[in-house]
Every structure is written in structure tokens, then in C-alpha cells.
Amino acid sequence: MRSTRTLTRRVAVSAASAVAALVLAACGGDGDSSGSDSGSTAAAGSASASASAGAAAGAHNAQDVSFAQGMIPHHRQALEMARLATGRASSAQVEALAARVEKAQEPEIRTMSGWLTSWGEDVPTSSGSMAESMPGMDHSGSGMPGMMAASDMAALKKASGKDFDAMFLTMMVDHHKGAVDMATAEKKKGAYAPATSLADDIVAAQTAEITDMNKLLGNG
Structure with missing residues (x-):
């Protein structure tokens, strides 16, 4: 009986650890995604600025x-x-x-x-x-x-x-x-x-x- 309880505890701890790891990974993923979005926004802004500069150069x-x-x-x-x-x-x-x-x-x-x-x-x-x-x-x-x-x-x-x-x-x-x-x-x-x-x-x-x-x- 004691052996069964110990095994049950270990399974619960392992499950909790797995859940925590998934939560941390998700949080880390959100941070990376935010950074990626930020990079995309910056790139888009740079492209827009380049396009504007090109338009200005071609103005008549x-x-x-x-x-x-x-x-x-x-x-x-x-x-x-x-x-x-x-x-x-x-x-x-x-x-x-x-x-x-x-x-x-x-x-x-x-x-x-x-x-x-x-x-x-x-x-x-x-x-x-x-x-x-x-x-x-x-x-x-x-x-x-x-x-x-x-x-x-x-x-x-x-x-x-x-x-x-x-x-x-x-x-x-x-x-x-x-x-x-x-x-x-x-x-x-x-x-x-x-x-x-x-x-x-x-x-x-x-x-x-x-x-x-x-x-x-x-x-x-």
C-alpha cells in the first residue's frame, strides 16, 4: 500500500513538473513571438521608409x-x-x-x-x-x-x-x-x-x- 502511494506521488510530481515546463515554454514562446513581431514591424517600417525615399528621388x-x-x-x-x-x-x-x-x-x-x-x-x-x-x-x-x-x-x-x-x-x-x-x-x-x-x-x-x-x- 505504501509503495502504491509513493508511486502515485511520483506520478503527480512528474505531471506537475511537465505542466510547469509547458507553461514556461509557452511564456518563452510568447516572448520570442513578440520579438519576432517587433522585428517584422521594424523591417516593415524600414521598407516603407525606403519606398518613401525612392518616391522622393523620383519626384518631378x-x-x-x-x-x-x-x-x-x-x-x-x-x-x-x-x-x-x-x-x-x-x-x-x-x-x-x-x-x-x-x-x-x-x-x-x-x-x-x-x-x-x-x-x-x-x-x-x-x-x-x-x-x-x-x-x-x-x-x-x-x-x-x-x-x-x-x-x-x-x-x-x-x-x-x-x-x-x-x-x-x-x-x-x-x-x-x-x-x-x-x-x-x-x-x-x-x-x-x-x-x-x-x-x-x-x-x-x-x-x-x-x-x-x-x-x-x-x-x-
């Missing part, structure tokens, strides 16, 4: 929109001028310069059009002449410096040989100077990093081309 302002909407038609007119060189220019150097303009500015137009589309802004139309794409605007006195008037473009289309070379270079120097002015304004006031970077590229490339064209004109 009115200057960025104005730059893209102005530079697209400006580039398109430069392409229109450059394509006239084929069959009209007498100088291989003028033809090479026109090819450089076309190669550089076509991709830039696509890039800026993509920005405007992603921002929900209007992309200047590409059909027809500059006058048709931006009706009612006198391009020679518009907000886009360096734009040629319709009469200038008509005269360039009629020219050929050395006359074309001289007219093309003179007009393109003015056109490039206007683009440099617009890009410089973007560098100073723009907020969208890709746009200010493109503006920097435009200033560097077109300033170099202005130097080259002035040399061909005998001005440098």
Missing part, C-alpha cells in the same frame, strides 16, 4: 514637365533640319554633323515622351510641321529659344550646295544655343534626376557641336 516638378514639353518639339525641328542635309549639303562635314544630331536627338525625344506619359501629362504631337503641332505659336519668339520660324525652314528647304551649308550651320548654331539655354534652366530648377541628367548631357553635347559648327563657318 512643373519645371521638369515644361522642359520635356518644350524640348520635344525643339528636338523635332532639329531633326527636320538635319534630314534636309541629305541631298542638299555640299560638305561631308555638314552631313556628318546632321547625322550626329539625328542620332542623339531621336532617342531623347522617346525618353522625354515616356516621362510625360508616365506623369499623365500631354506629349506634344509629332504630326505635321512645328506650326501644326503647336498652333498659334510664333516659334521665333516663343518660350523655346532658338526655334526657327516657318519662313526660315522654307528657305532652308529651297537652298542647296554651299548656300545650304552656310544657312544650315548658322541656323543650327542658334537652335543649339536655345537648347542649351533650356537645358541650363532645367539643371537649375528641375527636380527629376533623369531629366536634370539629360539636361546636363544636352548642354555638353550641343556646346561642343556649336564649337564645331562655328569652325566650319570660319568663326572659330
